[in-house]
Amino acid sequence: MWRLHHYPLCPFSRKVRLVMAEKRLELELVLEHPWDQRPAFMTLSPGGQTPVLVNAHDLGQILSDSNAIVEFLEETEPDYQLLPNDPLERAEARRLVGWFDQKFYADVTATLLQEKMYFRLFDRRTPDAGALRQAHKAMREHLAYIGYLVDRRNWLAGANFSLADIAAAAHLSTADYLAGVDWEADEAAKGWYMRIKSRPTFRLMLLDRMAGLPPPPHYDKLDF
Amino acid sequence: MWRLHHYPLCPFSRKVRLVMAEKRLELELVLEHPWDQRPAFMTLSPGGQTPVLVNAHDLGQILSDSNAIVEFLEETEPDYQLLPNDPLERAEARRLVGWFDQKFYADVTATLLQEKMYFRLFDRRTPDAGALRQAHKAMREHLAYIGYLVDRRNWLAGANFSLADIAAAAHLSTADYLAGVDWEADEAAKGWYMRIKSRPTFRLMLLDRMAGLPPPPHYDKLDF
Numbered sequence: 001m002w003r004l005h006h007y008p009l010c011p012f013s014r015k016v017r018l019v020m021a022e023k024r025l026e027l028e029l030v031l032e033h034p035w036d037q038r039p040a041f042m043t044l045s046p047g048g049q050t051p052v053l054v055n056a057h058d059l060g061q062i063l064s065d066s067n068a069i070v071e072f073l074e075e076t077e078p079d080y081q082l083l084p085n086d087p088l089e090r091a092e093a094r095r096l097v098g099w100f101d102q103k104f105y106a107d108v109t110a111t112l113l114q115e116k117m118y119f120r121l122f123d124r125r126t127p128d129a130g131a132l133r134q135a136h137k138a139m140r141e142h143l144a145y146i147g148y149l150v151d152r153r154n155w156l157a158g159a160n161f162s163l164a165d166i167a168a169a170a171h172l173s174t175a176d177y178l179a180g181v182d183w184e185a186d187e188a189a190k191g192w193y194m195r196i197k198s199r200p201t202f203r204l205m206l207l208d209r210m211a212g213l214p215p216p217p218h219y220d221k222l223d224f
Numbered sequence: 225m226w227r228l229h230h231y232p233l234c235p236f237s238r239k240v241r242l243v244m245a246e247k248r249l250e251l252e253l254v255l256e257h258p259w260d261q262r263p264a265f266m267t268l269s270p271g272g273q274t275p276v277l278v279n280a281h282d283l284g285q286i287l288s289d290s291n292a293i294v295e296f297l298e299e300t301e302p303d304y305q306l307l308p309n310d311p312l313e314r315a316e317a318r319r320l321v322g323w324f325d326q327k328f329y330a331d332v333t334a335t336l337l338q339e340k341m342y343f344r345l346f347d348r349r350t351p352d353a354g355a356l357r358q359a360h361k362a363m364r365e366h367l368a369y370i371g372y373l374v375d376r377r378n379w380l381a382g383a384n385f386s387l388a389d390i391a392a393a394a395h396l397s398t399a400d401y402l403a404g405v406d407w408e409a410d411e412a413a414k415g416w417y418m419r420i421k422s423r424p425t426f427r428l429m430l431l432d433r434m435a436g437l438p439p440p441p442h443y444d445k446l447d448f
Contacts, residue, residue, distance in 0.1 A: 046369070047327060061312060067291070068318035075311050087299045088285060094292035102326075103271060145270070 005032040005041060005052040008208040009117055009177060011109050012066035012101070013051040014170035019070045019163070021201035023080045028056060035118075066101070070163060082163045093157035096149075096164035104171045107138035108180065116178040120213055139175065140185045147188035156192075169196045173206065177215040183224060190224075197222055229256040229265060229276040232432040233341055233401060235333050236290035236325070237275040238394035243294045243387070245425035247304045252280060259342075290325070294387060306387045317381035320373075320388035328395045331362035336402040344437055363399065364409045371412035380416075393420045397430065401439040407448060414448075421446055 002020070004027055006013030020027050032041050034050050045052045045064045053069050055061035063069045074083055083090045112135060115127040146168060149156050157164035172193065175181050183190045196202055206220040218224040226244070228251055230237030244251050256265055258274050269276045269288045277293050279285035287293045298307055307314045336359060339351040370392060373380050381388035396417060399405050407414045420426055430444040442448040 047323065063312075063315050063319070065315075065319040065322040067322055068315040071295075071318055072311055072315040075314070087296055088287075090299070091287050091289075091292040091296040094295055095287070095289040098289040098291055099271065 001026050001028060001056040003028045003030055003054045003056045005030045005044065005054070006050050007031060007033055008210045009113065009174050009213075010034075010050045011105065011171045011174040012049075014173060014205065015066050015101075015167050016051045016053065016069050016073075017205055018166045018170060018201060019073055019082060021204065022082060022166070023073060023077045025073070025077060035122075067097070074163075082161075082166065084158060084160065084162060089158050093162045093164045096157050097167040100164075100167040100171050104142050104168070108135050108142065109171050109174055111135035112175055112178040112180045116180070117210070117213060135180065136182070139181060143181070143183075143186040143189040146192060147186040150192045151188050165192075165196060169193070169202065173202075177210070177219055179216045194222070194224075197224075225250050225252060225280040227252045227254055227278045227280045229254045229268065229278070230274050231255060231257055232434045233337065233398050233437075234258075234274045235329065235395045235398040236273075238397060238429065239290050239325075239391050240275045240277065240293050240297075241429055242390045242394060242425060243297055243306060245428065246306060246390070247297060247301045249297070249301060259346075291321070298387075306385075306390065308382060308384065308386060313382050317386045317388045320381050321391040324388075324391040324395050328366050328392070332359050332366065332404065333395045333398055335359040336399055336404040340402040340404070341434070341437060359404065360406070363405060367405070367407075367410040367413040370416060371410040374416045375412050389416075389420060393417070393426065397426075401434070401443055403440045418446070418448075421448075 002025060004013065004016060004020070006017065006029060008031075017027070017029075032038065032050055032052075034041075034048055037048055041052070042048050044054065044062055047064070049064065051064070051066055051069065053063040063072055070082075074081070083093055111131050115132055115135075119125070119127050146156065153159065155161050155165050156168055172181060183193070197206070203220070209215070226249060228237065228240060228244070230241065230253060232255075241251070241253075256262065256274055256276075258265070258272055261272055265276070266272050268278065268286050271288070273288065275288070275290055275293065277287040287296055294306075298305070307317055335355050339356055339359075343349070343351050370380065377383065379385050379389050380392055396405060407417070421430070427444070433439070
């Protein structure tokens with residue numbers, strides 16, 4: 001049994017949750033707001049970032065960094081494999097994980113979290129309309145890239161559902177919770193997300209709510 | 225034979241070069257300035273970022289994203305292994321790779337490249353003294369963390385030299401080229417970097433120069 005320190009809108013925690021759900025691993029969630037810098041949490045993670053995964057039966061087993069965690073799970077829990085067998089195809093899946101965790105995050109998710117989550121929870125200032133416009137433009141470009149890929153490959157990294165789809169869905173679902181995705185902008189990307197949304201592992205996660213911050217009505221609907 | 229598209233101060237390219245040197249893999253370097261957006265380069269890499277690794281004997285084998293590349297090399301070239309065998313120790317090495325590639329990069333390397341490389345090569349504006357002060361402060365904290373780790377473990381992730389040391393050395397050597405590291409701030413971190421510098425694979429890389437931008441005199445000296 002594992003214990004995951006997370007908060008509902010953390011896209012990197014979402015990635016780990018989805019991996020664990022796909023692998024049918026039992027999981028206990030611990031709500032953690034990294035910005036509170038809770039001392040007991042800071043001792044688990046030098047950077048004070050979510051996600052942190054702790055083995056509930058062996059508290060010395062502490063993992064942080066979402067990439068290190070999912071590679072660990074892929075190595076130690078080979079059932080329901082999420083990386084292809086072929087090394088070049090694995091590299092393509094990992095390239096796309098990096099694309100969403102770094103580029104999509106920097107271009108879209110980070111701005112939305114800053115302007116729409118921190119803003120509502122802590123700040124009194126007006127959201128930065130210029131930053132939101134730029135994130136919106138980047139989101140449309142990313143949707144077009146997703147559409148381009150799934151038109152050619154079925155799933156993002158190839159014929160099979162993989163870690164690349166999970167990373168993309170983790171970021172997009174956070175952005176969607178913050179009303180930051182314009183699904184009508186790309187039909188193929190929307191079709192891909194519809195397939196993601198119909199996975200039982202994903203639907204469960206969409207029921208989570210961040211206190212004081214409701215998602216738009218379409219967020220957990222299969223028909224959106 | 226592989227061909228690596230890189231530029232001398234790109235820390236992510238340095239990481240790949242060091243991995244390939246440690247694994248005794250033949251490599252042809254192609255100088256690429258991503259900011260030029262050379263069309264032939266843009267067709268290799270959707271994000272237009274270095275590093276990109278191409279198989280010179282099979283031009284369809286194109287890898288990008290430094291993490292995807294080094295995991296691919298670790299899987300396909302198992303000699304001179306750079307990740308430990310134990311899954312938890314592998315996770316610790318990967319956590320530290322993420323730490324340097326993301327946190328150290330954001331806190332230190334990216335600012336130095338912006339203010340000291342782009343500035344000298346393209347800009348006429350004055351470097352941002354506040355940003356440089358902040359990077360300097362962060363650099364000292366990172367050195368202290370390195371010192372803390374090697375005091376307890378010999379190398380960064382454990383008993384053996386690993387990908388974690390390579391990622392850290394890649395970023396620190398870029399920062400050092402830009403006169404951004406105060407080695408006297410931490411004796412243990414300096415001792416670790418001295419051991420890194422004495423590896424033949426690393427010394428070769430330190431001879432590279434960025435045109436129009438000389439490093440400080442101590443940069444490639446074993447005694448610094």
